[in-house]
Structure formats: C-alpha cells, structure tokens
Amino acid sequence: MMCHDARLLLHAYLDDELDAAQSLAITRHVQECAACAASYAEFAKLSKAMAQPALYRRAPDALRKAWTPTASAPTAAATKLRRPPVALAMAAGFVAALLLTAPAWFYVSQRQDAGTNTEISDVVSSHIRSMQPEHLMDVVSTDQHTVKPWFDGKLDFAPRVKDLVSEGFPLIGGRLDALEGHSVAALIYKRRLHIINLYQWPASSGSAAEEATQWHGYNVICWTADRVHYVAVSDVSESELHQFVLAFQDDASTSVAR
Amino acid sequence: MPVNIHDHPPDLPATASASFEGVVLPHLDAAYNLARWLARDDADAQDVVQEALLRAFRYYASFHGSDARTWLLAIVRNTFYSLRMKTLPDSAREAFDDDVHVPADDQPTPEARALLALDVDSLQRALEKLPHALRETIVLRELQECSYKEIASITGQKIGTVMSRLARARERLRLELTSHSTEARRHDVP
Numbered sequence: 001m002m003c004h005d006a007r008l009l010l011h012a013y014l015d016d017e018l019d020a021a022q023s024l025a026i027t028r029h030v031q032e033c034a035a036c037a038a039s040y041a042e043f044a045k046l047s048k049a050m051a052q053p054a055l056y057r058r059a060p061d062a063l064r065k066a067w068t069p070t071a072s073a074p075t076a077a078a079t080k081l082r083r084p085p086v087a088l089a090m091a092a093g094f095v096a097a098l099l100l101t102a103p104a105w106f107y108v109s110q111r112q113d114a115g116t117n118t119e120i121s122d123v124v125s126s127h128i129r130s131m132q133p134e135h136l137m138d139v140v141s142t143d144q145h146t147v148k149p150w151f152d153g154k155l156d157f158a159p160r161v162k163d164l165v166s167e168g169f170p171l172i173g174g175r176l177d178a179l180e181g182h183s184v185a186a187l188i189y190k191r192r193l194h195i196i197n198l199y200q201w202p203a204s205s206g207s208a209a210e211e212a213t214q215w216h217g218y219n220v221i222c223w224t225a226d227r228v229h230y231v232a233v234s235d236v237s238e239s240e241l242h243q244f245v246l247a248f249q250d251d252a253s254t255s256v257a258r
Numbered sequence: 259m260p261v262n263i264h265d266h267p268p269d270l271p272a273t274a275s276a277s278f279e280g281v282v283l284p285h286l287d288a289a290y291n292l293a294r295w296l297a298r299d300d301a302d303a304q305d306v307v308q309e310a311l312l313r314a315f316r317y318y319a320s321f322h323g324s325d326a327r328t329w330l331l332a333i334v335r336n337t338f339y340s341l342r343m344k345t346l347p348d349s350a351r352e353a354f355d356d357d358v359h360v361p362a363d364d365q366p367t368p369e370a371r372a373l374l375a376l377d378v379d380s381l382q383r384a385l386e387k388l389p390h391a392l393r394e395t396i397v398l399r400e401l402q403e404c405s406y407k408e409i410a411s412i413t414g415q416k417i418g419t420v421m422s423r424l425a426r427a428r429e430r431l432r433l434e435l436t437s438h439s440t441e442a443r444r445h446d447v448p
Contacts, residue, residue, distance in 0.1 A: 059290035
C-alpha cells in the first residue's frame, strides 16, 4: 500500500469502518511506514481529544422545558426567541402538541402514585429503543437451546427461556439490556407482525401477582415468580399479552430449557 | 378534555404525539449539539432546533420507526441550511467543492507535532474555522459518534465522500492545532 492511499484509509481505520482485508493492509503499512504511523498516532490523539464532554453542547434547559409537556413555561421560552415568525410558529406548534398530548399526560400524571411508574416507563422506553434497526437482537435464533446458552456468562443469573411457537408466540431472539441499573435478559417474541419484549432479572421478593399497565399505548404486564421479576411489553392487545404471559408461565405446555 | 388514553382511535399507533415524546425528544441533546456546531451561536442554534422539532412533529406520521436520531439529525441539518439560506445574501453563501479542498500535502515537522494543542478552546476555535461541509461531518463522527453510513444518510452524501471529508476535516484540524507559528496559516480559507 502506498502512503497516498493510506492517508485516506487511515481515517476509516481509526473509525473502525474498514473491512478485514483493508484493516490488515493498513496495519501492515503503519508498521512499515514511520510517517503514517506518526500521523495515525496524532489523529488518534485528536479523535480522543474531541471526545471531551465540554465540546458536546447539551440543549439548554429552556429548550428542553419548552418541549417537555409537564412544563407550563413554554410561552416564556418562546418570547425569548429572536425571530418572531419562528417563535409564533413554535408557540402554535407547542399549543398543538400540548393539546394532542394532554390526554396522555393526564393519564400519566394520574398514575404517578402507582410507584412502579419509573420502572414501567423505563421498560417501555427500552422496548421502543429495541425496535430501532439493529437494536432488537444480540442473538438471533428461534431455538431456545441457542438463546439460553448465549446468555451464559453475560448475566449473573440464568434466564428462563422457552419457545412458545405452539401458542402463536415464536421466540425470535435474545438481547442483553439494562433497566434501572440491572443487567437484564430480554427475550424477543413475535405475534404476527408485533414484537413482544420479555425482560427478566432477579427479584428480592419471592413472588408477586401479575399487574397489567398501559403506557403510551403499550401494554405492560409485570409479575414475579421464583425470585425472578418478569416484565412483558408489547403493542399487542392486553388480552393477547395476557395470553402470552399465561403461556410463558405454564410449565406443562412447553418444555423449558434449563 | 378526554382523560383516558383508551379514547384514542386504535389505529393511531400509540397516538403520534405520545410516541413523539418518547421517540424523538430523547435526541434533543444530539439535535442541539449539531445545530450549535453548525450555527456557532446559542440563539441561532435554539431557533434551528425549535424549527426542526416543529418540522419533525409535523412529519412524524411519515416516520416509520427507523433510527429516530438519524432522522432527527437530518431534519436539524436541513433546517439549519434552509434558515441560513433565508438570512444570508447569495454572495455570502459558501459553496463547498469537494475537488477544491484537497488535503494539504505537507506533513508537520516532528517538532511541530509536539505542539499539537488539544485543549477545549483550541479545538473549538479550530472546529469553528472549518467550512460547514467538513464541520458537520467531523461533528457527526466525533461528537455524535455516528457511523459513516449514518453520516451519509444524514448529510445525503455518498460514504466515499463522507470518508474523504473526514480525512480533510482532520487534516485541517491538525494544521490549525499545530502551533500557529508554523505554516498553518497558508491553508486558511479566505
């Protein structure tokens, strides 16, 4: 490889965007060419320096407040803006947003006393995140005997994994996730075109009855069994999610990979 | 006022607005960061983000659950350029020609290398001097940690262009950050 080619590829190499063959070629070139090795070291330093948090500009509180539906200060934020048309449009848009979202937030605020509130919203956010491309699955398999061993050594407990294809909920994969600071196992099931995320992590109490909740239109069912806390989230109807939970809890119907 | 979420028509996916908050608003910092580095001014950046969020809200129905951050950042970027187009006279617009901005050919001397200034102030000054096309690329890569593919989709460029712009952005930054007593000045954009 010539230095001329290396100068461009060096950056893609630094960003880990090269395929294996090109990576190898660059590695070799850098070993042989002192000038490119020095350049690489410098660009790596530059790249690292740009990760300094001070360079990342976080949204100011006024802006965040204006778009957070619980705040009542959006008009104050709007008047501070310099361009009147934008400010007006913003105000109008905010009012529209407020009107549209008010029912949900009323609903949410009514449920504030539920206690498990933050947990539910975390779980739903995680469910929504998981639906974004390439986030859904770490291990793609419809085989419970592939999914379960995949979690070995990644968690401090052995998750319960079973396929529910006979009940109409095929297992499609698994993923590691984090909720409220725990590492949790997430199993992904399908119901027609819907995705069901089932989270599980060790619980302090022995068992607790099922509790069904709704959050932003997602159905959430939590329960605790055998010192494991389970949370199922999906946009399928509550009755279907309930059916899924029953199928998962039912040891007799399907073999469980232990 | 309806108080119950069950009142919403079942076919509206979780009501557009409720999921807008959950899906788009988590990326507010990312949106602001990009806007701030493009606009180089707090008030302008806020205007850009406001307008971008309004657009995002308006078009949210057409967003089909692919990567929300990439989608929002592309809107922020387009909003910035369209607002800028309105406020800038034609003559002040900076056309970026990928062929003209070829990487500088000379490598800094080893002595100059030792002087690479990597403090926040120097980095900020150097970044703000870059032309928009290079600045947005390097900000998306280093500050937003976007992949080349994501950068390509946000900026509407080919991946090869993203790669060469990143290379140029870094070469320019290196020259800027290498002690100003060297010949770095020669490469400043007029």
